[in-house]
Amino acid sequence: MKGPSVTEPVKTRYRVGGMDCAACAAKIETAVSRIPGVSEVGASFTAGTLNVVHDAVPFAAIQRAVKSLGYSLAPDGAAAPAATDRHDHAIHDHRDGDEHAGGESHFQLGDGPWWKTRKAVLTLACGLALIAAYLIGRVLPEIGHWAFLAALLVGLVPVARRAVAGTMSGTPFSIETLMTIASVGAVIIGATEEAATVVLLFLVGELLEGVAASRARASIKGLADLVPKTALLVEGDKTSEVPAAGLALNAIIMVRPGDRIPADGDIVEGQSAIDESPVTGESVPKTKRVGDQVFAGTINTDTVLKVRVTATASDNTIARVVRLVEEAQESKAPTARFIDRFSTYYTPGVLVAGALVAVVPPLLLSGSWDEWIYKGLAILLIGCPCALVISTPAAIAAALSAGARRGLLLKGGAVLEGLRAITMVALDKTGTLTEGKPQVTDIVGIGRSESKVLSLAAALEIGSSHPLAVAVLARAKTDKAAVPPAASAKAIAGKGVSGKVGGEEVFLASPGAAAERATITPELQATIDGFNDAGKTVSVLVVGGEIAGIFAIRDEPREDALAGITALKAAGIGIVMLTGDNERTARAIGSTLGIDVHAGLLPEDKQRIVRELQAQGQVVAKVGDGINDAPALAAADIGIAMGGGTDVALETADAAVLHGRVLDIAEMIELSKATMGNIWQNIAVSLGLKAIFLATTIIGVTGLWPAILADTGATVLVTLNAMRLLAWRPGRK
Numbered sequence: 001m002k003g004p005s006v007t008e009p010v011k012t013r014y015r016v017g018g019m020d021c022a023a024c025a026a027k028i029e030t031a032v033s034r035i036p037g038v039s040e041v042g043a044s045f046t047a048g049t050l051n052v053v054h055d056a057v058p059f060a061a062i063q064r065a066v067k068s069l070g071y072s073l074a075p076d077g078a079a080a081p082a083a084t085d086r087h088d089h090a091i092h093d094h095r096d097g098d099e100h101a102g103g104e105s106h107f108q109l110g111d112g113p114w115w116k117t118r119k120a121v122l123t124l125a126c127g128l129a130l131i132a133a134y135l136i137g138r139v140l141p142e143i144g145h146w147a148f149l150a151a152l153l154v155g156l157v158p159v160a161r162r163a164v165a166g167t168m169s170g171t172p173f174s175i176e177t178l179m180t181i182a183s184v185g186a187v188i189i190g191a192t193e194e195a196a197t198v199v200l201l202f203l204v205g206e207l208l209e210g211v212a213a214s215r216a217r218a219s220i221k222g223l224a225d226l227v228p229k230t231a232l233l234v235e236g237d238k239t240s241e242v243p244a245a246g247l248a249l250n251a252i253i254m255v256r257p258g259d260r261i262p263a264d265g266d267i268v269e270g271q272s273a274i275d276e277s278p279v280t281g282e283s284v285p286k287t288k289r290v291g292d293q294v295f296a297g298t299i300n301t302d303t304v305l306k307v308r309v310t311a312t313a314s315d316n317t318i319a320r321v322v323r324l325v326e327e328a329q330e331s332k333a334p335t336a337r338f339i340d341r342f343s344t345y346y347t348p349g350v351l352v353a354g355a356l357v358a359v360v361p362p363l364l365l366s367g368s369w370d371e372w373i374y375k376g377l378a379i380l381l382i383g384c385p386c387a388l389v390i391s392t393p394a395a396i397a398a399a400l401s402a403g404a405r406r407g408l409l410l411k412g413g414a415v416l417e418g419l420r421a422i423t424m425v426a427l428d429k430t431g432t433l434t435e436g437k438p439q440v441t442d443i444v445g446i447g448r449s450e451s452k453v454l455s456l457a458a459a460l461e462i463g464s465s466h467p468l469a470v471a472v473l474a475r476a477k478t479d480k481a482a483v484p485p486a487a488s489a490k491a492i493a494g495k496g497v498s499g500k501v502g503g504e505e506v507f508l509a510s511p512g513a514a515a516e517r518a519t520i521t522p523e524l525q526a527t528i529d530g531f532n533d534a535g536k537t538v539s540v541l542v543v544g545g546e547i548a549g550i551f552a553i554r555d556e557p558r559e560d561a562l563a564g565i566t567a568l569k570a571a572g573i574g575i576v577m578l579t580g581d582n583e584r585t586a587r588a589i590g591s592t593l594g595i596d597v598h599a600g601l602l603p604e605d606k607q608r609i610v611r612e613l614q615a616q617g618q619v620v621a622k623v624g625d626g627i628n629d630a631p632a633l634a635a636a637d638i639g640i641a642m643g644g645g646t647d648v649a650l651e652t653a654d655a656a657v658l659h660g661r662v663l664d665i666a667e668m669i670e671l672s673k674a675t676m677g678n679i680w681q682n683i684a685v686s687l688g689l690k691a692i693f694l695a696t697t698i699i700g701v702t703g704l705w706p707a708i709l710a711d712t713g714a715t716v717l718v719t720l721n722a723m724r725l726l727a728w729r730p731g732r733k
Contacts, residue, residue: 032062148192186198201712226296253309263309264316265307270305350383375698388683391686402671438554446548454479487500504543537552567667577593
C-alpha cells in the first residue's frame with residue numbers, strides 16, 4: 001500500500017515594494033513565517049527581495065500577509081508594485097519596518113523621484129500642519145492645543161495603524177509601538193506641541209533613510225543599465241536593430257565606435273580599443289583583436305567590430321554580477337545576525353526601562369509624576385533601535401555594490417566580514433598568477449634573423465590550435481612577421497610538426513626530437529638548459545638538417561602579479577603557490593614573484609595543504625580558476641575564483657575576481673577592512689548618542705523632541721556613513 005505523497009518544499013523569490021530598512025525586513029519575516037506551510041523566510045531590504053521556502057503555499061496567502069503590513073509583493077522578475085496607501089501613510093520606522101513599506105514604491109528601482117512618493121507627501125503634510133498649528137496658536141491661543149493635536153494626528157494615525165498591524169502579525173515591540181505610546185503619553189501630560197514635533201522629525205528621518213537605501217539599490221541598477229537596450233544584428237548582408245535582451249547565442253552583432261557592447265561575446269572581425277572602465281574601473285582602454293572576449297556594458301572606442309554572442313542577456317557578465325550581488329545582500333553577516341538577536345531583547349528592555357523611570361521615582365522618591373512620566377516617554381524615543389539595526393546591513397549592502405562595480409564579487413556579508421581576518425593566501429599558478437596563455441619569450445636565430453626564423457615556424461603552425469602553435473602565431477602577428485605558405489605540413493605525434501616552406505624542409509620540434517635530425521652543439525644545449533631552468537618550454541627549428549633557431553615559450557605572470565603579491569605582503573599576509581605544473585616551471589615563476597611554491601599537485605594535494613595551513617592556525621584564502629581548484633576552494637576559509645575561471649570554480653568559491661587581476665585580491669581584503677571599520681563607526685555613533693541623551697534626559701537637560709532628533713539624527717548619520725562605501729576606491733598608490 002502506498003503512503004501519502006510528500007510534497008517537496010519549494011523556494012520562491014519575490015520582490016517587495018516599500019521595504020527599505022532592517023526593521024521592515026524583520027517585520028515581514030515574522031508575518032510570513034506564521035503562515036501554515038512556510039518553513040523558512042528570508043527578507044532583504046537592501047536587495048528588496050523575499051525568499052520563502054514553503055509547501056505549495058499560494059502566492060495570494062503570502063501577498064496578503066505582506067500587504068497587511070503596508071508593503072507590496074510581486075513574483076521575482078516582475079517590477080515591485082507600489083506599496084499600499086495604507087502603508088505609505090504609516091510613519092513606520094523602517095527600522096521596524098513597516099512604514100517604509102508603505103509607499104516606498106518610489107524607493108524601488110526604476111520608480112519615480114522621492115519627492116513624489118506618498119511618504120514625502122505625508123511628511124510635507126505633517127510639516128505644513130505643524131506650521132499651521134503654530135500660527136493658529138499665536139493668533140488664537142485658546143485653541144492652540146487643539147491645533148497641535150490635529151497636526152499630531154496627521155502623522156500619528158498611520159504610525160498607530162502600523163503598530164497595530166505589527167502587533168497582530170507577531171511584532172509587538174516595533175518602533176511604531178514606541179512612537180505611539182510616547183506620543184499618546186505626551187498628549188496626556190500636556191506636551192502636545194512636542195509630540196507633534198516628534199512625529200514630524202520621525203517622518204523626516206524615515207524619508208531620508210528611505211532615500212539613502214534607494215541609493216544602494218540604484219547603484220546595482222546603474223550597473224544593469226550599462227547594457228544597451230538595443231543591438232545591431234548582422235544577418236548576411238543585412239543589419240537590423242533588435243532588442244539586446246533577445247539576442248541568441250552565436251548571433252553576430254555589429255558594434256560601432258562609441259557604442260556600448262550589448263552582449264558578452266568574441267570578436268570575429270575588427271580590432272579596437274575597448275574602454276572597460278564602466279565595469280572594471282580601469283581607465284586605460286584595452287586593445288582587443290579577433291578571438292578576444294568582450295563584455296556587455298563596455299565601450300568600443302575606435303573602429304567597427306563584429307562580435308559573436310557567447311551569453312544570453314540573462315547570463316552575461318553584468319547580469320551575473322547583479323544576480324550574485326543581490327543574492328549576497330540577502331545573506332546576513334555575522335555582525336548583523338548578532339545585532340538582530342540583540343534587538344529582540346533590546347526593544348522590550350527599552351519599554352521596561354521607560355516604565356521604571358516613569359513610575360519608580362514618583363512612587364519611591366516622591367518625584368513629580370508629570371516630570372518623570374515625561375522622562376520615561378523620552379527614554380522610549382531614545383531607545384529606538386533604528387540606527388543600531390541598520391548600522392551593519394547598510395554598510396554591507398554599500399560595500400557589496402562598490403565591490404561589484406570593480407569586479408569584486410562577494411557571496412554575502414559573512415564573506416565580506418571574513419576576508420579581513422585572512423592571514424595566508426594560497427594561489428594557483430596557471431590562469432591565476434599567470435595569464436594562462438603561453439607566450440614566446442625568446443627567439444634565438446642561428447645563421448638567420450629572428451624574423452626569418454619566426455616566419456618559418458609560423459608557416460608550419462598555421463591552422464593548429466595547440467597552445468605552443470598559438471603562441472608562435474601570436475608572436476608573428478605582434479612582430480608583423482611575414483607568414484609564407486607551407487606545403488605538406490603535418491604533425492608528428494610526440495615530436496613536432498614538419499613541412500616545406502620556400503622549397504626547404506622545415507621541422508619544429510622538441511630538443512630531443514630535433515637532435516634526431518641535427519646536431520645540437522654544447523653551446524646551444526647550454527642555451528636550451530638555461531631556458532628550461534627559467535621554466536620555459538623550448539622548441540627547436542631545424543631547416544635542411546641544420547639548427548636554424550630556438551624558441552622559448554612560457555606562460556608569463558599576469559601584468560599586475562608582482563604588484564598584487566607586493567600589496568598582500570605589505571598587508572602582512574603570507575603567500576604560497578599551489579600548482580599542478582612541474583617543479584622547474586613553478587619555481588621559476590615563484591622566484592620571479594618572490595613566493596613559496598608547492599608543485600606537481602593533484603586536486604586532493606591542494607586541499608590537503610590548505611587544511612595543513614589551517615591546522616597551523618592560518619586563516620586561508622584559496623585563489624584559483626580551474627576544476628582542479630574546486631576542492632581546495634571549498635576547504636579554504638574563503639575561496640576566491642579568478643574571473644576567467646570555470647563555472648565549477650565560480651560556483652564553489654565564496655568570492656570572485658571577475659577581471660582576473662591579482663591586485664584585486666588585496667583590494668578585496670582592503671574593502672573588507674574598510675567595511676568593518678565603517679560598521680564599528682556606525683555602532684559607536686548609534687550607541688554613543690543614545691548613552692549621551694539617556695543621561696541628559698534623566699538629569700532633565702533634554703526632552704521629547706531632542707530625544708527623537710537624536711534617534712533620527714543617528715539613523716541618518718549611520719546611513720550616510722554607510723553610503724560612503726558606495727564611493728570606495730582602493731587605497732593603493
